Amino acid sequence: MRLSGVAGHKRLTALISRAIDRDTLPPTLLFAGPSGVGKWLVAQATAQAVNCLEPVRNGREDLPIDACGTCRACDRMARGVHVDVIAIEPDERGSIKIDVVRDVLSRTGFRPFEGKRRAVLVREADTLEPAAQNALLKSLEEPPPGTMFILTTAVPGVLLPTVRSRCMRLRFGRLTAAEVAAVLVRDHGLTDAEARVAAPLADGSVGQALALSDTDLTAMRDSAMLLLQRTSGRSDVQARLQAATDLVGQKSQERDRGQLAVVLRLAASMLRDIEAINAGADARVLANPQLTGDLSALARAFAGDRARSAFGAVDRALTALDRNAGTKVVAEWLAVQL
Numbered sequence: 149m150r151l152s153g154v155a156g157h158k159r160l161t162a163l164i165s166r167a168i169d170r171d172t173l174p175p176t177l178l179f180a181g182p183s184g185v186g187k188w189l190v191a192q193a194t195a196q197a198v199n200c201l202e203p204v205r206n207g208r209e210d211l212p213i214d215a216c217g218t219c220r221a222c223d224r225m226a227r228g229v230h231v232d233v234i235a236i237e238p239d240e241r242g243s244i245k246i247d248v249v250r251d252v253l254s255r256t257g258f259r260p261f262e263g264k265r266r267a268v269l270v271r272e273a274d275t276l277e278p279a280a281q282n283a284l285l286k287s288l289e290e291p292p293p294g295t296m297f298i299l300t301t302a303v304p305g306v307l308l309p310t311v312r313s314r315c316m317r318l319r320f321g322r323l324t325a326a327e328v329a330a331v332l333v334r335d336h337g338l339t340d341a342e343a344r345v346a347a348p349l350a351d352g353s354v355g356q357a358l359a360l361s362d363t364d365l366t367a368m369r370d371s372a373m374l375l376l377q378r379t380s381g382r383s384d385v386q387a388r389l390q391a392a393t394d395l396v397g398q399k400s401q402e403r404d405r406g407q408l409a410v411v412l413r414l415a416a417s418m419l420r421d422i423e424a425i426n427a428g429a430d431a432r433v434l435a436n437p438q439l440t441g442d443l444s445a446l447a448r449a450f451a452g453d454r455a456r457s458a459f460g461a462v463d464r465a466l467t468a469l470d471r472n473a474g475t476k477v478v479a480e481w482l483a484v485q486l
């Protein structure tokens with residue numbers, strides 16, 4: 149992956165490229181941010197830009213230097229077999245053991261074999277066992293000559309404070325829905341139509357978009373539609389609270405915050421469609437064209453400003469979830485507001 153091929157994160161890739169160009173890239177970096185937004189790809193692209201044999205310098209202010217993508221070193225890095233780019237990833241039990249770290253560190257005692265700067269990349273660094281973090285600590289304090297470390301994590305708070313404080317932290321944000329959709333099509337073989345459905349639901353994370361399998365989506369879409377149907381009439385509070393309970397799910401299969409958020413984003417996109425139908429829009433412009441019949445049936449109940457104010461309520465519910473409000477509280481509040 150070249151820095152120029154990274155979706156989103158333009159400010160960060162520019163920062164990294166300029167630092168490589170000026171030879172001021174810190175030897176220990178921590179990439180922190182939501183999972184599935186591309187931290188690992190940027191870590192790989194950084195290692196590649198550093199170790200490319202024929203780096204491209206095209207005078208671009210945003211990316212003064214980038215890997216060529218075609219030289220022998222780039223080819224090896226793309227295939228994951230470059231000896232100086234070492235990836236440490238969680239094992240099948242989801243942790244990184246001290247032996248793995250020790251083994252890698254023993255290799256950093258030598259100068260890079262074929263590259264310019266050895267890069268040790270640690271994926272999901274929060275899964276490093278405490279002993280493994282301590283083993284890494286000395287190398288982070290005094291990186292061996294010619295070696296750099298990049299740790300990536302969605303939960304930097306889990307790392308030992310001593311490890312965190314040794315690394316310069318770059319904060320990764322979420323991607324836009326358009327960026328997620330573009331990556332789904334370019335790198336994961338989804339059709340435009342599939343990407344358009346998944347991207348707005350994925351909260352700026354390609355990983356989340358890919359995790360939304362078709363079955364999940366169907367069940368979640370059904371739940372969102374049911375919520376709107378059951379709150380569309382002037383039903384009493386009791387019925388609305390029941391709708392909230394069904395929305396969150398029964399005890400053993402309760403939806404977590406992320407899943408409830410997807411259902412709410414689906415409900416929001418349906419409310420947008422209802423607004424469009426009420427405004428006389430063509431079914432072809434709807435985000436959920438397959439639901440035109442159900443949505444049209446709801447249009448009268450959500451006439452006037454109601455669809456818009458319901459959309460606002462869903463939006464506030466999503467904000468509350470983002471701030472760690474409980475799923476049940478949010479669902480009940482929303483069911484009464486709609």
Ligand SMILES: [Zn+2]
Nearest residue numbers: 200216219222
């Ligand atoms: Zn190259």
